[in-house]
Amino acid sequence: MKTPAIVVDNLRQGYGRRSVLDGVSLTVPAGQTFALLGRNGAGKTTLIRTLLGLLPPAAASGRLEVLGLDPVAHAIAVRGRIGYLAEDQAIYPWMTADDVARFLAPFYPTWDAALASSLLDRFGVPRDVRIRQLSKGHNIRLGLALALAHRPDLVILDDPALGLDPISRKQFNRDVIEHLQGEGRTVFYSSHLLYEVEPLADVVAILDGGRIIRSGPVEELQRDVKRVILSPETLASGPRPAKLLDATRDAGRWRITLDDAQRWIDDLRAAGSSLTVEDLSLDEIFEAFVIGRAEWPAAPAESQPVLA
Amino acid sequence: MFLRIQRGAAVPISRQIEGQIRAQILSGTLPAEDQLPSVRQLARELAVNVNTVLRVYERLAADGLIDLRHGDGTYVTRRAKAGVTAQLAQRRRELAQEFDALVRRGLMLGIDANDLAQMLAESIERVADPPPAERPTKSSESRSAESGKRRPGKAEAPQT
Numbered sequence: 001m002k003t004p005a006i007v008v009d010n011l012r013q014g015y016g017r018r019s020v021l022d023g024v025s026l027t028v029p030a031g032q033t034f035a036l037l038g039r040n041g042a043g044k045t046t047l048i049r050t051l052l053g054l055l056p057p058a059a060a061s062g063r064l065e066v067l068g069l070d071p072v073a074h075a076i077a078v079r080g081r082i083g084y085l086a087e088d089q090a091i092y093p094w095m096t097a098d099d100v101a102r103f104l105a106p107f108y109p110t111w112d113a114a115l116a117s118s119l120l121d122r123f124g125v126p127r128d129v130r131i132r133q134l135s136k137g138h139n140i141r142l143g144l145a146l147a148l149a150h151r152p153d154l155v156i157l158d159d160p161a162l163g164l165d166p167i168s169r170k171q172f173n174r175d176v177i178e179h180l181q182g183e184g185r186t187v188f189y190s191s192h193l194l195y196e197v198e199p200l201a202d203v204v205a206i207l208d209g210g211r212i213i214r215s216g217p218v219e220e221l222q223r224d225v226k227r228v229i230l231s232p233e234t235l236a237s238g239p240r241p242a243k244l245l246d247a248t249r250d251a252g253r254w255r256i257t258l259d260d261a262q263r264w265i266d267d268l269r270a271a272g273s274s275l276t277v278e279d280l281s282l283d284e285i286f287e288a289f290v291i292g293r294a295e296w297p298a299a300p301a302e303s304q305p306v307l308a
Numbered sequence: 309m310f311l312r313i314q315r316g317a318a319v320p321i322s323r324q325i326e327g328q329i330r331a332q333i334l335s336g337t338l339p340a341e342d343q344l345p346s347v348r349q350l351a352r353e354l355a356v357n358v359n360t361v362l363r364v365y366e367r368l369a370a371d372g373l374i375d376l377r378h379g380d381g382t383y384v385t386r387r388a389k390a391g392v393t394a395q396l397a398q399r400r401r402e403l404a405q406e407f408d409a410l411v412r413r414g415l416m417l418g419i420d421a422n423d424l425a426q427m428l429a430e431s432i433e434r435v436a437d438p439p440p441a442e443r444p445t446k447s448s449e450s451r452s453a454e455s456g457k458r459r460p461g462k463a464e465a466p467q468t
Contacts, residue, residue, distance in 0.1 A: 199354070199356040202357060222318070277408075279319065
């Protein structure tokens with residue numbers, strides 16, 4: 001079996017006394033497109049910097065492997081095999097695209113100058129214009145061309161399409177599909193633009209409170225997480241669901257959002273209760289996990305049995 | 309092949325793609341022996357993950373609607389009998405989901421279950437010319453939520 005591209009086990013990370021990651025665990029198999037979703041400040045960039053070997057894990061962290069290597073102990077080797085693209089690249093603004101390609105080549109053992117050149121042409125990046133004069137769209141495409149030119153096994157994208165217009169974002173996604181997914185490369189895509197990332201991802205993971213609180217294929221999340229609308233009487237009559245995400249009262253009825261919804265729904269239906277089940281978008285699922293109020297309404301009678 | 313994907317919808321993207329291709333094949337918009345774009349081509353065109361398109365194509369092939377002739381392209385089949393049966397079951401499932409969505413909407417608007425059943429019966433009367441025993445057909449263009457149908461007498465709407 002092929003070595004996973006990324007293995008993170010119980011990662012703790014912080015700045016001084018401020019804890020940012022509090023036991024993050026995830027595994028990305030080779031060739032997968034893994035989307036890391038989280039709010040601003042959730043720690044996505046901190047996690048990426050750790051993967052790049054720029055931040056050593058805090059004490060009490062477990063295993064950390066990128067392409068089979070410890071990114072801290074083997075920083076140069078690991079970074080030589082990773083492509084990295086963020087929204088604002090730290091590229092010398094006075095260089096031209098050709099300058100940068102020449103500049104970067106020695107850092108990457110597998111750099112292919114002919115490929116770099118052909119990608120720059122293919123992406124329509126002006127070759128001899130200073131980078132500070134390039135449009136945002138061209139900038140990103142330059143970044144992508146440079147990230148691909150050494151044929152990396154893993155490409156880490158830190159919300160690179162954030163500042164692009166919608167048409168450019170779609171084109172960027174197409175480039176990811178053709179040049180990354182099409183070549184079987186592993187893609188670690190961190191973003192809070194859910195709609196952009198959802199169609200590309202094999203697996204999404206939600207980072208919140210310093211941990212990965214849910215992960216899986218988007219289809220699976222949409223199958224498992226549902227919103228159920230029911231009357232207060234029906235609510236009081238049934239057991240509390242094990243994976244409650246949000247309970248909101250709305251015009252006399254309860255809207256219950258929960259994970260592993262089907263069992264609870266089946267049980268309620270078997271008991272003859274009436275309820276409405278709603279499918280949710282990834283947006284709504286994300287909200288439920290991150291800002292949902294998972295407090296079960298106080299029962300008028302004594303405690304309810306918990307559905308295991 | 310024209311497909312329209314709605315991002316950020318409650319319906320998973322794979323289901324949207326699959327549903328639209330199925331509808332086009334069943335309605336004859338995509339006739340037998342027509343060639344579909346390759347998995348990679350379609351993924352690029354729609355800007356979706358290659359694996360998503362691959363899963364859709366595999367499901368359609370499993371139902372006998374398309375033929376993945378490796379190296380030679382993907383084609384709409386002359387539909388096998390087994391494939392047709394699977395399609396009908398799938399269509400019924402999809403229609404059931406549409407009924408659910410319609411009923412939800414009606415209830416949300418404050419229309420009670422009995423009224424909804426009545427509206428449905430009236431709609432069937434308006435639209436279905438042949439006697440009730442025959443199943444009315446619905447063209448793929450008129451997929452608007454307003455024209456829902458179901459067999460009269462089957463209690464589906466939840467009673468509050």
